Amino acid sequence: MYAQMITSEKSSDDPELLAAFQARIDRGERIEPKEWMPEGYRKTLIRQIGQHAHSEIVGQLPEGNWITRAPTLERKQILLAKVQDEAGHGLYLYSACETLGISRDELFDRLHSGAMKYSSIFNYPTLTWADMGAVGWLVDGAAIMNQVPLQRTSYGPYARAMVRICKEESFHQRQGYTIMMKMAQGTPEQKAMAQDALNRFWYPSLMMFGPSDKDSVHSAQNMAWKIKINTNDELRQRFVNETVPQARYLGLEVPDENLTWNEDKQGWDFSEPDWSEFFAVLKGDGPCNEERLGARRKAWDDGEWFRDGLTAYAEKQAARRKAHAAE
Amino acid sequence: MSKKEWPLWEVFIRGQHGLNHRHVGSLHAPDAEMAINHARDVYTRRKEGVSIWVVPSAQITASSPSEKGALFDPAESKVYRHPTFYDIPDEVGHM
Numbered sequence: 194m195y196a197q198m199i200t201s202e203k204s205s206d207d208p209e210l211l212a213a214f215q216a217r218i219d220r221g222e223r224i225e226p227k228e229w230m231p232e233g234y235r236k237t238l239i240r241q242i243g244q245h246a247h248s249e250i251v252g253q254l255p256e257g258n259w260i261t262r263a264p265t266l267e268r269k270q271i272l273l274a275k276v277q278d279e280a281g282h283g284l285y286l287y288s289a290c291e292t293l294g295i296s297r298d299e300l301f302d303r304l305h306s307g308a309m310k311y312s313s314i315f316n317y318p319t320l321t322w323a324d325m326g327a328v329g330w331l332v333d334g335a336a337i338m339n340q341v342p343l344q345r346t347s348y349g350p351y352a353r354a355m356v357r358i359c360k361e362e363s364f365h366q367r368q369g370y371t372i373m374m375k376m377a378q379g380t381p382e383q384k385a386m387a388q389d390a391l392n393r394f395w396y397p398s399l400m401m402f403g404p405s406d407k408d409s410v411h412s413a414q415n416m417a418w419k420i421k422i423n424t425n426d427e428l429r430q431r432f433v434n435e436t437v438p439q440a441r442y443l444g445l446e447v448p449d450e451n452l453t454w455n456e457d458k459q460g461w462d463f464s465e466p467d468w469s470e471f472f473a474v475l476k477g478d479g480p481c482n483e484e485r486l487g488a489r490r491k492a493w494d495d496g497e498w499f500r501d502g503l504t505a506y507a508e509k510q511a512a513r514r515k516a517h518a519a520e
Numbered sequence: 521m522s523k524k525e526w527p528l529w530e531v532f533i534r535g536q537h538g539l540n541h542r543h544v545g546s547l548h549a550p551d552a553e554m555a556i557n558h559a560r561d562v563y564t565r566r567k568e569g570v571s572i573w574v575v576p577s578a579q580i581t582a583s584s585p586s587e588k589g590a591l592f593d594p595a596e597s598k599v600y601r602h603p604t605f606y607d608i609p610d611e612v613g614h615m
Contacts, residue, residue, distance in 0.1 A: 228585045277565065284562050288546045291528070297548060298525045354545075361566075500550075504524050507551035 195248040201414040204233030223349040226292035246286035247311035289350035316479030327390035329369015342422035396466040528577040529555040533569035
């Protein structure tokens with residue numbers, strides 16, 4: 194998902210405190226920033242929320258790519274608004290993460306040094322306008338699958354950020370789907386572009402949920418802590434079930450010859466994505482890893498003089514006010 | 521990395537006229553004026569507010585979770601503070 198492969202950190206805390214903490218979570222209580230929490234819970238959450246925040250920020254890049262080339266002024270405004278939302282989502286999540294005792298600048302450093310990851314999906318290129326449709330429909334659709342249950346996550350600031358994000362996310366998916374509708378109903382060339390976008394984004398979207406984790410100890414711990422609500426397979430199945438009829442409505446073909454309706458499970462059977470590709474992309478060997486991280490680092494470094502300038506101005510103003518008050 | 525990190529601000533928004541300002545989240549900004557500008561962009565992109573307050577996070581004093589009992593338990597036994605504690609006969613009518 195936007196946070197993939199989150200291993201859970203071990204806690205070396207007092208077993209009695211740990212049991213009391215778990216009991217609170219089991220009762221459905223929310224954990225708040227200043228309250229006691231196991232070191233493992235705190236560290237795992239920093240990794241998860243941080244990775245989620247980084248994904249929102251890096252996720253602006255593949256779509257930002259098309260702002261200047263949107264086909265109409267209205268589409269340009271919509272895309273701008275969507276990309277601006279992603280920036281907002283990143284900021285809500287960085288704030289939530291900071292309540293765990295790490296600063297935003299430290300999180301940026303860890304992203305830029307490669308110590309922290311962002312979602313694999315943003316390492317794929319957006320080659321045509323139809324990709325803006327596919328990204329909104331599939332990528333934001335997959336994100337919603339994951340984020341809706343996270344509104345009930347045990348950590349208060351994270352849950353509240355999710356509520357805010359989910360409210361805004363539905364617009365993202367719908368604007369993407371309407372792009373796909375327009376393209377699919379257009380000229381044969383436009384429909385072919387829409388099909389091509391679906392072909393390229395289908396498996397990377399399935400990868401967003403991460404490999405099967407139903408037997409993973411990390412997953413079990415994270416689920417006990419309620420910082421993970423569903424297994425990766427559950428969410429992926431839900432996503433496929435919802436998306437296949439939407440693709441059929443568009444008159445497009447899901448690029449999977451094994452796609453068949455399974456009456457027993459009331460869901461679709463489908464092919465697994467190529468997990469070796471997923472691990473390669475996570476390791477840094479995706480088509481756009483260098484470009485994305487390079488753009489992030491450049492934006493941060495090029496903005497340094499400006500951030501420092503505003504700080505210097507604020508300090509000067511504060512000193513002036515102080516001197517004025519002393520007179 | 522920049523020499524100095526921008527300080528953190530807590531943001532409060534009045535959603536509609538007549539309502540209280542409510543805490544909505546936090547953000548970084550170099551000074552109060554910029555904090556208001558950022559709050560506009562981060563927290564009111566869909567007309568969520570008619571007024572914004574920003575407060576430096578460092579200026580907020582919070583009660584500590586370990587004092588929760590001492591602070592709030594005393595109110596637990598004071599049921600007579602609620603109107604439902606008093607039985608008023610039906611004949612008296614609505615009160």
